Amino acid sequence: EAQVTQNPRYLITVTGKKLTVTCSQNMNHEYMSWYRQDPGLGLRQIYYSMNVEATDKGDVPEGYKVSRKEKRNFPLILESPSPNQTSLYFCASRRRTSGGDFQETQYFGPGTRLLVL
Amino acid sequence: AQKITQTQPGMFVQEKEAVTLDCTYDTSDPSYGLFWYKQPSSGEMIFLIYQGSYDQQNATEGRYSLNFQKARKSANLVISASQLGDSAMYFCAMRGVSGNTPLVFGKGTRLSVIA
Numbered sequence: 001e002a003q004v005t006q007n008p009r010y011l012i013t014v015t016g017k018k019l020t021v022t023c024s025q026n027m028n029h030e031y032m033s034w035y036r037q038d039p040g041l042g043l044r045q046i047y048y049s050m051n052v053e054a055t056d057k058g059d060v061p062e063g064y065k066v067s068r069k070e071k072r073n074f075p076l077i078l079e080s081p082s083p084n085q086t087s088l089y090f091c092a093s094r095r096r097t098s099g100g101d102f103q104e105t106q107y108f109g110p111g112t113r114l115l116v117l
Numbered sequence: 118a119q120k121i122t123q124t125q126p127g128m129f130v131q132e133k134e135a136v137t138l139d140c141t142y143d144t145s146d147p148s149y150g151l152f153w154y155k156q157p158s159s160g161e162m163i164f165l166i167y168q169g170s171y172d173q174q175n176a177t178e179g180r181y182s183l184n185f186q187k188a189r190k191s192a193n194l195v196i197s198a199s200q201l202g203d204s205a206m207y208f209c210a211m212r213g214v215s216g217n218t219p220l221v222f223g224k225g226t227r228l229s230v231i232a
Contacts, residue, residue: 033219042121042208042224043162058219090162092220106152106220108162 002027004109006091012115013081021076021112023091029107030096032074033058034066036087037111043090049074050096081116088113119144119211121223128228130199137184138194138226140209149213151192152220153183156206165207168192196228204230 004025013019025032033048035058045058049068063085065077074093078085091109120143130136142151153165168176168183176183184193192211196203209223 035222040224042222043210043220044222045219048219088160092162105164105167107164108154111160111162113160 002107004091004093004107006089006109006112008112009110010113012117014117015082016080019078019081019114021078021089021091021114023074023076023109024072025074025091025093025107026072027093027095027107028071029093030071032068032091032093034064034074034076035090035092036060036085037090038087046076046089081114083116086114086116119146119149119213119218119221121209121211121221123209123223123226125226126224128226130196130228130230132201132230132232133198135195135197136199136228138196138207138209138228140192140194140223142190142192142209142211144190144211144213146213149211151183151185152210152212153181153192153194154208154210154222155203156208156225157202158205162208166194199230201230201232204228 007022030051034046035043037043044060046064047066049055089112092106094104094106122141149170151168155163166176166178166181168185175185180197182195206225208225210220
């Protein structure tokens with residue numbers, strides 16, 4: 001079954017304690033990204049990656065790191081979490097497309113609910 | 118840059134009735150794609166429907182149809198014959214000319230279907 005998996009699904013942590021949210025996809029997609037969802041703000045992109053070893057900042061990258069050492073994995077790292085990073089996080093992937101081809105569906109993981117105390 | 122505006126924070130609809138969720142967008146790209154996603158209370162994001170800016174016909178997927186009015190820059194989602202299971206958040210999103218630009222989302226509309 002084609003899917004994007006995230007772990008953990010739920011996490012409660014304390015300020016300053018480093019954490020990693022893993023993301024893995026089994027569709028051989030080149031493009032992967034992380035979003036955070038906050039009430040009243042919709043989904044905002046944190047980082048994205050167009051292929052292995054190619055990552056770039058999205059709209060809200062501060063306080064986050066990512067890596068893309070393998071095509072299937074795209075972990076999100078919070079080196080020193082703060083309460084304002086309490087949010088619902090989504091990993092997503094899709095096939096990389098050439099210009100003019102927009103229809104490629106973006107597949108989302110189930111989400112990770114993070115609470116930073 | 119792209120921008121999506123969903124002006125309805127919440128909507129109510131009677132079961133079996135049709136409902137339209139509004140979405141307007143702004144972009145300077147000559148071509149783009151428009152998407153709608155559903156997010157039930159369980160949290161996952163479910164792709165519903167896609168419309169390309171050069172598509173001649175409005176997209177339809179089962180009970181979902183997209184009322185695309187390019188001149189008005191609107192891409193409203195129409196759900197026919199609403200069901201209780203349609204109660205969810207609905208997000209409009211778009212992507213611009215480069216195939217690798219991010220998906221930009223609106224703030225969402227919460228739809229509640231009443232029995």
